[in-house]
Every structure is written in C-alpha cells, then in structure tokens.
Amino acid sequence: MSATPLTDAPLIEARNLRIAFGRGEHAVPVVHGVSFTLGREKLGIVGESGAGKSTVGRALMRLLPPAARVTADQLAFRDIDLLAANERQMMALRGRRMGLILQDPKYSLNPVVPVGDQIAEAWRLHHRGRAGAREAKERTLAILEAVKIRDPARVARLYPHEISGGMGQRVMIAMMLIAGPDVVIADEPTSALDVTVRLEVLHLLDELIESRGLGLILVSHDLNLVRRFCDRVIIMYAGRVMETLRAADLDRAEHPYTRGLLASLPSIRHGQDRLPVLRRDPAWLAGAGGTP
Amino acid sequence: MIEVRDLGVRFAADAPPVVAGVSFTVETGETFGLVGESGCGKSTVLRALAGLITDYAGEVRLDGAALPAARPRSFFKRVQMVFQDPYGSLHPRQTIQAQLLEPLRNQALARPADAVGAALDAVGLPRTAAFRFPHQLSGGQRQRVAIARALMLQPDILLLDEPTSALDVSVQAEILNLLMDLRAQRNLTCILVSHDLAVVAHMCHRIAVMQGGRIVDSFDAATLRAGQPAHPYTQELLAASEAYGEGAAG
Numbered sequence: 001m002s003a004t005p006l007t008d009a010p011l012i013e014a015r016n017l018r019i020a021f022g023r024g025e026h027a028v029p030v031v032h033g034v035s036f037t038l039g040r041e042k043l044g045i046v047g048e049s050g051a052g053k054s055t056v057g058r059a060l061m062r063l064l065p066p067a068a069r070v071t072a073d074q075l076a077f078r079d080i081d082l083l084a085a086n087e088r089q090m091m092a093l094r095g096r097r098m099g100l101i102l103q104d105p106k107y108s109l110n111p112v113v114p115v116g117d118q119i120a121e122a123w124r125l126h127h128r129g130r131a132g133a134r135e136a137k138e139r140t141l142a143i144l145e146a147v148k149i150r151d152p153a154r155v156a157r158l159y160p161h162e163i164s165g166g167m168g169q170r171v172m173i174a175m176m177l178i179a180g181p182d183v184v185i186a187d188e189p190t191s192a193l194d195v196t197v198r199l200e201v202l203h204l205l206d207e208l209i210e211s212r213g214l215g216l217i218l219v220s221h222d223l224n225l226v227r228r229f230c231d232r233v234i235i236m237y238a239g240r241v242m243e244t245l246r247a248a249d250l251d252r253a254e255h256p257y258t259r260g261l262l263a264s265l266p267s268i269r270h271g272q273d274r275l276p277v278l279r280r281d282p283a284w285l286a287g288a289g290g291t292p
Numbered sequence: 293m294i295e296v297r298d299l300g301v302r303f304a305a306d307a308p309p310v311v312a313g314v315s316f317t318v319e320t321g322e323t324f325g326l327v328g329e330s331g332c333g334k335s336t337v338l339r340a341l342a343g344l345i346t347d348y349a350g351e352v353r354l355d356g357a358a359l360p361a362a363r364p365r366s367f368f369k370r371v372q373m374v375f376q377d378p379y380g381s382l383h384p385r386q387t388i389q390a391q392l393l394e395p396l397r398n399q400a401l402a403r404p405a406d407a408v409g410a411a412l413d414a415v416g417l418p419r420t421a422a423f424r425f426p427h428q429l430s431g432g433q434r435q436r437v438a439i440a441r442a443l444m445l446q447p448d449i450l451l452l453d454e455p456t457s458a459l460d461v462s463v464q465a466e467i468l469n470l471l472m473d474l475r476a477q478r479n480l481t482c483i484l485v486s487h488d489l490a491v492v493a494h495m496c497h498r499i500a501v502m503q504g505g506r507i508v509d510s511f512d513a514a515t516l517r518a519g520q521p522a523h524p525y526t527q528e529l530l531a532a533s534e535a536y537g538e539g540a541a542g
Contacts, residue, residue: 048460048463049431165330195489196529198532199535221460261462264461264462264464265465265490266468266491268490268493268516268517269517271493271494271513271517273472274472275465275494276465277462277465278462278465
C-alpha cells in the first residue's frame with residue numbers, strides 16, 4: 001500500500017477483499033484479494049473493462065446480485081462491518097453515508113418524474129420525520145444552486161429528457177449530495193459526456209468533495225482523468241491490484257501493466273507511426289495482490 | 293476522390309437542420325478526420341455519405357461523378373463502413389463465417405473457400421474464429437471482425453464511425469495499428485469520425501471540426517500537433533482534451 005499518511009481514521013478499509021460469482025466448484029472468482037484504505041481523499045481505481053473495479057465499488061455498498069460471494073479479512077465503513085451488517089443497517093448507510101454516482105444520467109434518472117421532485121424525494125427519504133415538502137423543496141433549490149445550475153427553479157421542473165447530459169450528471173450529483181454522505185463512489189461519472197462538459201462536471205465534483213471534506217472513490221478506465229483528479233491511484237488488472245501510487249507519480253509508474261496502458265494512449269502532440277501494444281504477462285496474475 | 297458539396301440533412305421538414313452546408317474533399321489515399329462533440333452532426337455526415345440516409349440535400353461525388361441518393365449496388369463494392377459498437381453491428385445469431393460472406397452474397401459474387409480464412413488472417417484473427425458467434429469473442433476481436441467484413445469486397449474507401457471508442461485503450465492501440473497497416477497495404481482512402489482529438493491526430497492527414505451541423509474549422513495534422521488551429525472552438529476542444537490529458541508529456 002501507499003505510504004500516504006492519513007490525517008484521521010480511514011473511512012473505508014478493505015483487506016483481502018475477494019469476490020466470486022456462483023457457488024462451490026463453479027464459482028468464478030473476479031476479485032482476488034484487494035486491499036486498500038480510503039481517508040478524506042480522492043482515490044482512483046483504474047483498469048480495463050473486466051478488471052473488477054466496478055465490482056469492488058458495488059461490493060462496498062453491498063449492491064452486488066445475490067449470486068456474488070463477497071469475503072474479506074476486513075471490509076468496514078468507519079466502525080461498521082459491511083459484511084456483517086444486516087440489510088436494515090445497509091439501508092441506513094446507502095445514500096445517507098455513502099453516495100453512488102453512475103455513468104449515464106439517462107438511465108439513472110426516472111424519465112417520468114421532474115428532476116426537482118427526484119432530488120426532493122432523495123432528501124425526504126433520508127430525513128424521515130422532519131421532512132416537510134416545503135423544506136425539501138428549499139433544499140432542492142439550494143443544492144441545485146450548489147451544483148451550479150443557473151436557474152434552479154426552472155430546471156427543477158424539467159424532465160430528464162429535457163436536460164443535457166452534463167446537466168443530468170449535475171442533477172445526479174445534487175441528488176447524491178443532498179443526503180450528506182461521507183463517502184462518494186463515482187463509477188465512470190463522466191464517460192458519457194463530451195470532453196468540454198466532462199471537465200466542468202469534474203471540476204464541480206472536485207470542488208464539492210474538497211469543500212465538504214468527503215472521501216471519493218473514482219472508478220474509471222481513463223488514466224488521464226484519474227491522474228488529474230485523484231490523490232492516489234489503484235491500478236487493477238484481472239481482479240488484482242497491480243500497484244498503488246500517488247496520482248502525481250503515475251508517469252514514474254514501475255509496473256509494466258501501468259506503463260503499457262500509458263504508452264498505448266495516442267497523443268495529440270506527438271505523432272507516432274505505431275502505438276505500443278500492451279503485452280500481458282501471466283506473471284502479473286501470480287504477483288501483486290494475488291493469492292495469499 | 294470524394295467530394296461533398298453543400299450537404300444538408302434534416303430529420304423533419306419543420307425541424308432545424310442536423311447538417312447544414314457541409315463541404316469537403318478527400319484525396320485518394322488520404323485519411324480525413326471529422327471531429328466534434330455529440331450532436332454536432334459528424335456521424336450524420338458519414339451516414340449520408342454511406343447511403344444510409346437517402347434524404348439529403350447537396351451533392352456527393354465519387355471520382356467526379358455525382359452519386360444518386362439511393363446508392364447503386366456497385367457503390368458498396370468501393371465504399372464500406374465500420375461502426376462504433378462491435379456489440380451492435382454484428383448479428384448475434386450468425387457465425388462469423390456467415391457474416392463475412394454476406395457482402396459477397398449481396399453482390400452476387402463467387403464465394404471462394406479461402407475467402408473467410410484470408411479475411412481473418414488480414415485482421416489478425418485465428419482462422420478458427422470463423423465458426424464462432426459474436427458473443428464468444430471479446431470487444432476488440434469483434435471490431436476486427438467488423439473490419440474484416442468491411443474489407444471483404446476489397447473496397448478502396450473505408451468510412452469509420454468512432455471505430456475504437458467502445459474499446460479499452462490497450463485494445464484501441466491494437467485496432468488503430470491494424471487500421472494503419474491495412475490502410476498502407478491496400479492504399480485505402482478513409483474518413484474517420486471521432487470525438488477524440490488524440491485518435492484523430494494519430495490517424496488523419498487532414499481534420500475538420502464540426503459544431504452545430506457545420507464545419508467550423510479545418511487544418512492538417514501538423515497544425516493540430518503544433519497546437520495552432522485558429523478557430524476558438526477548436527482551441528477550446530484542444531484545451532479540454534489536453535487539460536486532463538497527456539500530463540507532463542503534453
């Protein structure tokens with residue numbers, strides 16, 4: 001693990017996290033002993049499709065399908081054991097303490113409910129008992145303003161198909177933040193957005209995470225994005241952690257997998273006849289983060 | 293070789309045009325890039341060129357001769373297209389062999405026994421892939437099949453619509469290398485549509501930037517590499533692409 005000092009106790013601690021789909025002999029292991037801690041920082045999890053990065057994110061919120069078998073020496077959010085917690089405790093945790101942002105707002109928002117009502121619903125759900133409709137509405141407008149939507153009262157009345165992708169992702173962020181979580185898990189939050197919009201949404205997310213002192217897990221396939229926005233990066237390959245390093249040190253990464261991924265990116269400024277192709281070494285599967 | 297004059301597309305008579313007054317030419321052996329953000333009309337231009345949209349205004353010329361909006365069958369012998377999503381563009385219930393032979397069947401051409409094997413060789417797939425179904429292949433392998441299918445008729449023009457944006461960067465590198473090899477071997481003329489400036493800079497000789505259905509800027513690859521495109525929108529795209537790209541290397 002990285003030697004980055006944490007200012008306070010970790011928000012999330014995972015030790016030797018293993019996930020398999022199916023039971024008994026037919027179980028297919030997809031995550032092989034992943035360990036990390038998250039403090040009040042921005043942690044990136046990077047890897048190719050199928051590396052298990054999203055599965056790890058889901059496992060933290062216990063959102064995997066019933067066929068998934070999750071085991072770990074430790075998997076905890078603060079002092080709550082995520083493996084032992086019952087569904088009732090998890091319900092209190094999800095959204096309220098740990099927020100999740102998914103890739104595409106088109107699929108995450110209810111298409112037949114105005115976005116303002118959806119945000120208000122999130123607030124009322126997490127503040128039962130003292131959740132008046134008027135307060136929920138005021139909070140909704142305030143949070144829409146916090147995610148830099150210019151005319152919150154108008155936008156709150158719009159349906160998801162009437163807003164752009166970037167605005168949709170702001171609404172998702174607003175909906176997640178209104179519950180006041182400590183940890184945000186963002187799974188490819190900007191992959192569906194255009195490059196100019198992507199930057200705006202990332203800056204916004206960055207600002208909100210910093211100003212509220214939250215912990216962020218950013219799951220992404222995009223090395224460049226993670227390099228710019230995270231403090232630390234976990235590089236995953238085939239369900240294993242290849243290496244963990246400070247995002248600023250990514251250019252000095254030592255693992256051949258990380259170096260291969262970086263090299264395979266085409267460049268705007270430097271013309272090349274051929275792009276270097278990643279050579280996968282079976283030894284990677286035995287080496288880092290593998291079998292205990 | 294390809295000449296597009298004043299191309300206009302609208303999807304409803306009372307709707308604003310999706311593509312308005314787009315003109316460009318592509319020389320033989322050249323790769324021409326169309327870049328822009330989603331909704332700018334870049335894919336629509338390509339689809340109109342390919343004959344997938346027949347109701348367009350303006351003119352498309354191939355070797356100086358204007359093409360009818362409903363493309364004749366012979367057109368597809370020369371011009372083939374590769375789509376973005378290798379999951380959506382292959383038939384899920386046909387073997388790779390059947391799908392590779394379909395262009396030959398459509399053109400009522402002979403189907404020599406070796407045709408499929410040779411096509412698979414050309415894109416670096418094992419010959420055993422002929423008997424597989426798409427779900428048995430990875431995303432990168434499927435995109436290779438889609439490229440093999442486009443090359444079955446030995447076209448001289450390839451239209452590429454975001455050919456690598458559904459792929460991991462490591463697989464993207466393999467596919468881009470393959471496209472560059474094939475382009476050199478067969479002297480292909482290509483039009484590449486992409487939202488990714490880095491991919492376009494890597495592949496293309498000349499590049500046009502689209503915004504709101506129009507071409508707002510065009511330049512050659514060297515200008516882009518030097519960071520010199522003049523139009524403010526291109527500069528904005530370039531800045532956004534580089535702001536989180538390339539890191540210290542940029």
